[in-house]
Amino acid sequence: MYTRRDSFAMTPCWYRGDHQPVGRRRREEDGSILCTCRHCRKEIRSREGKTWRLAEGLDLDALAASCMSSHFSVIDAIGGMVIARYPLPEGADEDDIAAFRDRIIEKHGIAPGDDLEVRLISHEAMQGKRH
Incomplete structure (x- = not known):
């Protein structure tokens, strides 16, 4: 029993x-x-x-890394969702990229420690990691 x-x-x-x-x-x-x-x-x-x-x-970061252009992704880290993507302008230097990132943070109202994150997906950095 x-x-x-x-x-x-x-x-x-x-x-x-x-x-x-x-x-x-x-x-x-x-x-x-x-x-x-x-x-x-x-x-x-x-x-x-x-x-x-x-x-x-599904690994969203790996999927985004396989794209052919560099861009910023706004990601909901808790939900695992990509909210928005912003392609980098052609010929942008470090200062332009930093200013563009600041505009994205302001547009989405992202604060430190928030659930939303802005990530730079660099095509050049990922070329060496492809199969």
């Missing part, structure tokens, strides 16, 4: 999607970091080491 009831609690990452790495980390050829989530024990991936997502899901 079965007398003991097993109850399974849902992990914090199931509720919030907030995976926390544990154990050994390994770097992939494309620069992303793979590890295991301490709560759900599934394989997770991060490109910058801050935000971790399930490894078997």
